Amino acid sequence: MEAKKDYFLPYQVRWIQDQSRLKIYEKTRRGGMTYTQSYEDVKDAAKADDPMDVWFSSADMSAAREYIRYCEQWTRVFKVAAESLGEIVIDREDDIKAFVIEFASGKRIHALSSNPTGFRSKGGKVVLDEFAKHQQQDELWKAAQPSITWGFPMRVISTYNGKNNRYYRMVEDAKKGNKWSLHSTNIIQAVDQGLADKILKRKLTPEERQEWLDELREIAGDEETWQQEYMCNPVDEATAWLTWDLIEGCVDKSAGIPGNYQGGLCYVGMDIARRRNLTVIWVNEALGDVLWCREVISLKNATFKEQDAKLDEVMRRYKVAKLCIDQGGMGERSAEEYIDLYGRYRTEGIIFSAPIKQDLAVTGKQKFEDRLVRIPDDKAVKDAHHAVRKFTTVAGNARFDADDSAEVGHADEFWAHMLAIHGAIGNKNSMPAQASEEFDCW
Structure with missing residues (x-):
């Protein structure tokens, strides 16, 4: 046999x-x-x-x-x-x-x-x-x-x-x-690998396979069903900080595309890593009350020099009103240099203490609940946002963290996004006079 x-x-x-x-x-x-x-x-x-x-x-x-x-x-x-x-x-x-x-x-x-x-x-x-x-x-x-x-x-x-x-x-x-x-x-x-072809009993084109998948996803009816039953992603909505409904409600296929940038003020978040996790640069553009993701850059095992170069490209490509950086651990050196390079009024280093992470997560969730953010229809981005959980420590304190899996790591895209949202709070659609003086590219 x-x-x-x-x-x-x-x-x-x-x-x-x-x-x-x-x-x-x-x-x-x-x-x-x-x-x-x-x-x-x-x-x-x-x-x-x-x-x-x-x-x-x-x-x-x-x-x-x-x-x-x-x-x-x-x-x-x-x-x-x-x-x-x-x-x-x-x-x-x-x-x-x-x-x-x-x-x-x-x-x-x-x-x-x-x-x-x-x-x-x-x-x-x-x-x-x-x-x-x-x-x-x-x-x-x-x-x-x-x-x-x-x-x-x-x-x-x-x-x-x-x-x-x-x-x-x-x-x-x-x-x-x-x-x-x-x-x-x-x-x-x-x-x-040919499942839809076998079901329909004929050779399908790539477009026909995608149509078959799109129809199946529509029939699934909701993101939880799609993720668990078809995508091998376990869903635990009881502890997820952002549910699939909240995430999918803010997904837009035009988000995350640099070419869709409309020239408005931007707010950038940067979660810094060197080896095990990702360095992520998240760019939001403020259009009215909504923060549109214009670009997500994920870097694996990138040298600090390579990270510096990518951020510099972002700072030149967009009108950045505020840059917020993960200053904890290995981010200390980068944050100090970026403050000197881009100005202390446009650049803020943030150390991820438990209270700070709670503030970032709560503020970010409010934006999702009010549908005031738009994120890309990208699996890595969505998985990272859904991976974050709220835990309560034995001392009764809230802790926000993600399952450290190969798929989502430490939810680096989520935290870069939260930093970008933080930068826009109180600054959206305006720039402090001191920051304007520091900025000489536009």
Whole structure:
């Protein structure tokens, strides 16, 4: 049984060809991973040399039925000797039922509901499908994990369901590097690899693929659904400082494009880093009461000389009324030099203490709630804004921070934006006389 291209897309082939004992997948909805997993499981149960029982569990019995239909399909496609036993009772005491296929090897594939009791005293390969959606996730894990003790493989496959669950923690641990082999495919990646073509049964142009994605996103209805179900981004709206609704309400496709600058006064925020995180320069133009993002410059591992050059380009390209800089840590040297270079009335160094970050975050949120900012329709920008959380310390103080993940780092775009907003407060549409005297470029 070979994983032929006629049956599988590249991301599905990679999953099948990965022979790791422990595999975990963060996936898009309807990307065909249950279909793919059923192939692997039929292959394992039908082995001539070392077959194994398979215990499959999904969030509900309808998903279990779909999985079994896929398994039955593979037995016919590859002419594997197997008999479908239908739904049988595997535990009379607890009334646990499963859809079962029995192979000539004597091994069986069992498709169970999400009842954790179904895994008790069982041994073999374990597949937990849509694990994040299980109602009793921790209990299911405690029951299922011992089933692989004698060296059997385990597969965990799911879309996200927020962050307060075992599946999210498992993926995060895998990203840090443990024994789990992590695979990830969002809907855009799946479409790039031919998913929409396969669904529509013809070769699509890039424009047609984008139209298909746009329609799917519109049908999703809201950003939370789109991010969790299709983009592999866990959403925890309960603790997000800026919800997706607030963020999306201020997105404009014309924002973030330098060519759209209309010659008004600008307010620049600069969050400074050197190695691990990003240096971000955020430019806002004030048009009436609204602060329009005109440019976001993100620099990774840039030398201070390169950062200086990028900022100097920004200061020359726009009529900058105020430049606000992260002066903490390695920003100390840069802030001092920029104050000397651009003038102390136009330049302000800000040290990110807890009270200052709270003030910046609260002020920024008010702008989003009043829809007085416009940001680009850019994934990195939106993710960084959504990543910031408000925590309460044991001393009862508010702390604003982001999950330090590979995707959003320390939410550098958010903090650069907040600095730019801070610069506009009290100065919008005007410039102090001293700053005007310092500025000689316009």
